[in-house]
Amino acid sequence: MKHLNEDQLILHYYGEAPDPAAIESHLFSCADCRAGFEGLRRVLAAANALQVPERRESYGSEVWQRLRPRLSERRRWDWKPTFHVSRWAWASLITAMLVAAFFLGRSGREPRFLWRSSRRGRCANASSWRLLRIIWKAPRGS
Amino acid sequence: MISMEESDAAAVLRARSGDSQAFRLLVEHHSRNIFRLAYRMTGNEQDAEDVVQETFFKAFRQLNGFEERSNFSTWLYRIGVNCALDLLRKRRRHDEFQEPLEPDHGRGVFEADPHESTPDRLVFSIEVKRQVTQALERLSPMERSAFVLRHFEGMSIEEVGQVLGLQTSAAKHSIFRAVRKMRVALEPLMSSLR
Numbered sequence: 001m002k003h004l005n006e007d008q009l010i011l012h013y014y015g016e017a018p019d020p021a022a023i024e025s026h027l028f029s030c031a032d033c034r035a036g037f038e039g040l041r042r043v044l045a046a047a048n049a050l051q052v053p054e055r056r057e058s059y060g061s062e063v064w065q066r067l068r069p070r071l072s073e074r075r076r077w078d079w080k081p082t083f084h085v086s087r088w089a090w091a092s093l094i095t096a097m098l099v100a101a102f103f104l105g106r107s108g109r110e111p112r113f114l115w116r117s118s119r120r121g122r123c124a125n126a127s128s129w130r131l132l133r134i135i136w137k138a139p140r141g142s
Numbered sequence: 143m144i145s146m147e148e149s150d151a152a153a154v155l156r157a158r159s160g161d162s163q164a165f166r167l168l169v170e171h172h173s174r175n176i177f178r179l180a181y182r183m184t185g186n187e188q189d190a191e192d193v194v195q196e197t198f199f200k201a202f203r204q205l206n207g208f209e210e211r212s213n214f215s216t217w218l219y220r221i222g223v224n225c226a227l228d229l230l231r232k233r234r235r236h237d238e239f240q241e242p243l244e245p246d247h248g249r250g251v252f253e254a255d256p257h258e259s260t261p262d263r264l265v266f267s268i269e270v271k272r273q274v275t276q277a278l279e280r281l282s283p284m285e286r287s288a289f290v291l292r293h294f295e296g297m298s299i300e301e302v303g304q305v306l307g308l309q310t311s312a313a314k315h316s317i318f319r320a321v322r323k324m325r326v327a328l329e330p331l332m333s334s335l336r
Contacts, residue, residue, distance in 0.1 A: 010321050011314075014292060016299055043328045044321070047293060049270045050278070052181045059177070060170030067169060067198050071162070 004033045009040050146171065150214040158205055165205075169198050172215065175295075176222045182290045183226035184233075185275050193229055197222040219291070219305045227283045270331065277327035281320050284308075288316035289324070 004012075004026060011017040027034050056062075150171065156164035173194060180193035200221050208217055278286055284306065291302045303313035 006322065007318050010318055014299070014317075039329065039332070040321070040325065042332045043325045044293065046270050046328050046332060047274050047277075047324060049267065050182065050185075050274050050294075052178050053187055055174050055177055060173040063173040063194055063198065064166050064169045067195060067202075068162075068166075070195075070199055071165070071202055 003030065004036070006036070006040070009033070009037050012037070013040055013044060147213060147215075151210065154205065154208060154210070154214055157202075165202060168201075168214070168218075172218055173198075175215075176218065179219065179222050179290065179295060180226050182278075182294050183223065183286065184229060185278065189229055189233070193222065193225045196225040196229075200225065216301065216304050219295075220307065223287045223291070223305060227287065230283065270328075273328055273331050274324075277324050280327065281323055285316050285320035285323065288313055289320035292317050 004023060008017060008023065012020060012023045017023050027037055150168065153164040153167045153171075157168065176194050176197050177190055180190035180197070181187065184190050184193060197218065201218055204221070208214070278289070281289060287306055288302050288308075291297045291305055292299060297305065299314050299317060300310050302308075302317070303310045306313060306316075308316070
């Protein structure tokens with residue numbers, strides 16, 4: 001077996017190597033790898049020097065007591081949960097309005113002004129063009 | 143007997159429907175774990191307390207977004223890690239405008255351990271803690287989070303990936319990088335012991 005690399009040693013240290021028995025047997029027979037693993041173990045054990053200050057049994061209740069005013073304040077003022085709950089209702093209402101507007105538009109009377117397919121529309125179009133041409137041709141500054 | 147996971151799931155359901163006592167249960171179950179995580183991420187007690195508060199406040203706000211099939215504890219750890227990272231970013235920005243406060247790194251972390259027997263050992267222990275804290279501070283936010291979760295919290299690499307929103311292989315590589323950096327930083331000190 002080749003020498004173990006650092007990644008394999010790290011996985012072995014954390015008990016996540018795919019074949020721990022093979023690694024153990026290699027460490028037993030290979031002094032270099034054993035020294036490497038010992039070095040890693042010393043460094044990672046030193047990291048444990050970082051101790052966390054103890055918290056009392058009642059710590060959870062203390063956290064809750066400090067948190068509670070913030071939560072109730074939010075509940076009073078924040079409108080988001082209401083919006084969240086009725087999101088689908090809003091979406092359905094808007095969709096229904098769009099569908100209704102589409103069908104009303106189709107079944108209603110055609111708009112007359114500037115509507116090319118209607119005769120009156122064509123007249124209106126023609127008069128608009130005539131008006132535009134007059135404006136365009138009018139002397140500047142008048 | 144009801145497992146912690148089941149009782150969490152039931153409490154989440156009740157909390158979602160507005161039962162504040164159910165949310166209280168969740169806070170009481172998980173506060174100490176979140177404090178431990180936050181302390182290891184930030185390195186000081188006051189920041190860790192702020193992270194705990196912020197984590198539960200955010201969890202409460204995002205409770206509707208929690209997927210029932212997920213593990214509440216993993217979800218909460220993810221929020222906790224993000225809150226700690228936000229605080230570290232803010233602190234880094236703030237520190238850019240301040241004089242370096244070398245001895246202040248010790249707030250909480252460097253407190254002398256009364257069980258250390260001889261003065262030499264006491265000095266060495268303080269030095270180790272200082273070096274460990276500095277080494278952790280030199281890690282990138284992702285490496286630091288991955289290392290704290292794997293090394294101190296004892297999560298599997300797969301769980302670390304879940305908490306950090308990473309593929310298992312990416313989580314694994316963050317841990318490898320973190321351990322290598324820790325080794326480079328701490329090995330000289332460890333060699334001086336021999």
